[in-house]
Amino acid sequence: MEATRSKESRLDELDAPYTLDPAAIDFYRQRGYVKLKHVLSPTLLDYYDNIITELVFRLNTLSKPMEERSTYERAFLQIMNLWREDEQAKAFVFSKRLAKIAADLIGVQGVRLYHDQALYKEPSGGITPWHADQFYWPLASPNTVTVWIPLQETPMQMGPLAFAEGSQHVEIGRDLEISDESENILADELQKQKFTVHDTPFDLGEVSYHAGWTFHRAGPNTSTQPRKVMTMIYMDKEQIISQPRNEFQVADLEKWLNNAPIGSHPQSDLNPVLFSY
Template identity: 80%
Template sequence: MEATLDKETLLNEIDTYYTVSPEAIAFYRQNGYVKLKHVLSPEVLAYYGDIITDLVIRLNTLIKPMEERTTYERAFLQIMNLWREDARAKEFVFSKRLAKIAADLMGVEGVRLYHDQALYKEPSGGITPWHADQFYWPLASPNTVTVWIPLQDTPMEMGPLAFAEGSQHVEIGRDLEISDDSEKILADTLQNQNFTVHDTPFELGEVSYHAGWTFHRAGPNVSDRPRKVMTMIYMDKDQIVMQPRNKYQVADHATWLSSVPIGSKPQDELNPILFSY
């Protein structure tokens, strides 16, 4: 679908600030996530969605049949750092509108990009097991947040993101990688500890923000359309890189943080500041 607005209008929208209500900020800090409606227009999502989809198709290397994939591979096609592949994708990833929301929710002076990633759950794609993202990140502070941007309306049959409310406050399951085990162990633990799970559709233009230690999952995509989602991971601009605690953090330190010295801030080249007061 062609964007009906001119490019200048689209660029203006993604860099125009969105006011987050005090209620939304309080909800995020208590529950570890928030869903916000009407953050992006259908025109912006159509224009940048087409660009992101083309990049996913071009850069995807996971081509084996669904039945031969692991649980993780069945969950989604995952393409990262699109901003370094395409100047138009960079416009979207560097959106000041989206970055300022992240800073306001966390209550920090500014945010850097950790990395972006497109997450495309194909028709017949399986569940995304329960997990917390920050298990993978060698970052000292919990001031991290991911914006999850569906590029289409996302009814329940497409597997929208679900959140365990308040789970960022508890030290459970923080040593679990995303897997069949994490799905079962965390589902049981969250149920036993009476966590409320918020699992609802996303309207077009609605996005969610979730903290790095908030447990989340997604159901399978039983529709006949791909569930197309773009995400950006933000961190406090004054985030400190810590000693990696597992093999995934070792890899992330090299890949997304240029192996900067432990105890230092990320560098501007690979982890630019996207918004600052």
């Protein structure tokens, strides 16, 4: 009976509406990101930490020593679509609480899942270079947003996510994949254009949302513990699939959008609507 009550309370929390201050919506739309405190409870995060971490280490195929990895491989272990691997992970990914925040921030009537991904930056893991996520996505509209959920308190030495404020409004560097090149070019260009970089720790229960075209990065993990993060990428439920503009978008069209026709809405079982008014 206790286990049943605990399960019900977890699911209730994942679906309960979060009170989103209108000022947070304005902040997001102007600056391309927002950090929100007390979105998920420590108890809930501890529970799903165990589930997600077990999945990450069971499904991970990257076993090379850190010194033999590329910059991208040193940045994190990356495991995607955990919701298709485990029913409890699915409950977390399908959270209406988190999806409603996404819909309200981007100002749409509902959001679909693009995909989820766990991003685990190991101890001694390197930087995550400057990049914009939507470079990889064959999606016509900028109405996309990623929620970044640390599963532990994330001090500066763990490499929290940092954002170039307002960078979603400019088109510099939109043709750059995540790499040493994107780090160098964008760091220089963002500094020249005097973008403010927001780089601060995350409290336990604090999450961030950032737009698909917002430039962001993370520092190395110099701590002795992995930086464990779960993310979900949402898109407007009325999103339109666009002609791929690079090889990565060709791959994404197949893997995450089931090769749906160009000009259509994503409508396969891979892209369920997670919240709708």
